[in-house]
Amino acid sequence: MNDKTGFAAIAAREQGLKRQLTSAQMSMIAIGGAIGTGLFMGSSFAIGFAGPGVLLSYAIGALIALLLMGCLAEMTVAHPTSGSFGAYAEFYVGPLAGFLVRYAYWASIVLAVGTEVTAIALYMKYWFPGVASWVWILLFSSALILTNAISVKAFGHFEYAFSAIKISAILAFILLGAWLVFGGTHPEYGFHHYVAHGGFLPHGLSGMWVAVIIAIFSYLSIEMIAVAAGEAEQPERAVKQAFRVTMVRLLVFYLLTLALILAMLPWDRSGQGAESPFVSVMQQVGIPGATGLINFVILVAALSAMNSQLYTTTRMMFSLSRAGYAPRAMGQLSGAGVPLNALALSCTGIALATLVNVAFPEQSFMLMMAISIFGALFAWMMIFFTHYRFRRYHQARGGLQLSFRMWGFPWATLLGLGLMLAILLTTAFVDAFRMTLVFGIPFLALLTAAYCLFVRKAAAAVAADPAQSL
Template sequence: MNESNGFQAIAGREKGLRQQLTSAQMSMIAIGGAIGTGLFMGSTFAIGFAGPSVLISYAIGALITLLLMGCLAEMTVAHPTSGSFGAYAEFYVSPLAGFLVRYAYWAAIVLAVGTEVTAVALYMKFWFPQVAEWVWILSFSAGLVLINAISVKTFGRFEYWFSAIKISAIVGFILLGAYLVFGVSGNGYGVHLYSAHGGFFPNGIHGMWIAVIVSIFSYLSVEMIAVAAGEAEDPQRAVKQAFRATLVRLVVFYLLTLALILAIVPWNTAGTGTQSPFVTVMQETGIPGATGLLNFVILVAAVSAMNSQLYTTTRMMFSLSRAGHAPKAMGRLSQNGVPLNALMLSCVGIALATLVNLIYPKESFTLMMAVSMFGALFAWMMIFLTHYRFRRYHERNGGLQLSFRMRLFPWTTLLGLGLMLAILVTTAFTEVFRMTLVFGVPFLVVLVVAYQFGLRKRSAAGEVALEPSSR
């Protein structure tokens, strides 16, 4: 089977989705997906682990993310499809790899939806402390499911404006923070706080490295640009444009905001408690109404990330169904081209979040984050491996003329793969993230068994599985 016929057969299974996302929407979706609870809430845990050295942690996370975006952009420009990196793994690595990547990633993002909706409930307590959190979980979930159910164009419009609010707020926060640190003297703010309270590495190199895990959780969802490419009006142009925008904005938004936070609030204050360090900074300024305004922005960020994650999980389940790895009903489309059944199934994360929040109200966010990490880390690691196989395949077979290339191959790809493997292994030696492998490894074993059983069942039924190319 040659590459052209082989991958076209995979992409052809996913026909029917509407290509209605504009380049502007794709760019905002790319950066907006990465600005959510991971930055606004997860940074609290990262600062607590690393102290001021969290800046190095997020720089390492940014490096991995940019390497990942480069690999993913190259493959997506060549093959824009909603199955994305799951479909690429199926063809360039093996059908089993495609199955594992799709399901592991789907499970991760479904649980990530749970962390976002849990965070939404926490943020609403700022204004309504007496209202039970599950009320907000169900209310916001219903609204976002409706947005995703109408059409991809509706999703794109809402996500564009959600992202615009987040980006505008972060720019405003940076300007305000810079003024407080560099424009006003005698307030005690400044970079000298980086070395106070235990120094730049108060918890050693170990603490800095643990915070890298949180940074990856924060950057999670940048990869959804590759999934959305299957419904873009001009996927090649949109992916290239989104990749370039992400390069600059990720570094500026994450590293600059964290640097300013740590120059205003001592790390041992910003890294404790249940509220976002952004809110802590605004409380420090004493500006009337500023805390409430920022809490609203953080709420929008969580709602936006949840909206994006519902979209991504829906398309991944749709891809699994069209590949024969999930019930056929999950691959059916509404009149507006939306896989509604897959959307409903992807709401399982909301139900889990509600249950966990009722049983473990104080630990719900960290528990959901730890469990959801495995699929995300595994999927990112497999993207690097798939890109290595993708490039080697085309070098040997003289296939596609690639209009976008990852620089310094294979070293950049192998660096990303090695760092992701190291992070995944590190979770086993941390108390907070130990559940990542405790949940993830058995889950992966179950998936392998399910795949083998399903393969035998399809073979017995006389169905011919799509075989990978010889490599």
């Protein structure tokens, strides 16, 4: 069996989804998924760890994200399917790898939905401090679940609108910040804040490196462009365009906005974690109504990221089912081509977030982030390893003609793999992220045992007869 036929069998079992996402929507989905709570809320914790050195943290995170997107774009152009990097790991590394990557990533994003909905409840307290958090969690979750249940086209329209609001607001923030910092009429704002409060690296290189973990959490969801390729009208064109546009926008939006925030507000005031640094800056500037407006934008950003994450987890569970790794019902589609059962199961993170929010209201965000980030770090690390195997596989067979190729192979791929492994190991030495490996390692062990005891035979049967999963 040649390589095309081999992977074609994996792609064939994931048919039935509707190709209704345009190239413009794909680009907005990619950027929208990555501009959420990680930037607007998580950056406050990152600043607390690194001080002004957080700019280096996010630059390192951006480098890793750039390398990851290059590897992922090359594989996605070759194989546009909703199983994405989970399906690639299954074919190029092995069935167990495909199982672990999909489930670890699915669990990560399900829990990340919990961080977004937790943040949404915090943002609503700005206007309604007396209303219980669970009310907002229930209200907004219901609206987004309904959006995802209608059709992929409805999801695409909503996500495009959400992302447009976020991008417009960030551009306006950049223009305002640039005017205040460079205008010369506000001496209290300026780059002297970078060194005036304990230096550029107040907690040393170790603090800067720890903040890279939060930077990666902030960039999380850029990989969903590969998942969405399975429902794109022109997947090859959409993936290449999204790769180019997304990386430029992320660099501008993250690094430029953080640079301006740190110039307008001392890092020890913007890195408290109690509120978004964007809100803190607007309170400092004192423009009437600006604080409420930026809080609304942050709310939209969280809703957008949550919307994207519900979409991604639903498609990943759908892929697991079609591979024989999850109950067959999870792979069933509605008349509109939506895996509704997979969507329902993927809402478990919302329920968990509600319980954590009630039990640990002050620590809920960091706790949910520490637990959820393991699957993302593991999936990103495996994407680099899978790309290495992908390229070696095709080189041994004379190469694969593609319109997009990752540069710098094998060193760029190995650099990304090494950095991700180092970040994953670092979580063991940071109190705030101690739960990452405490949760992650037993979870991987449990998944491996489940695969060996219950899943392997069913997956082999589906591989022999793909019709069994339909």
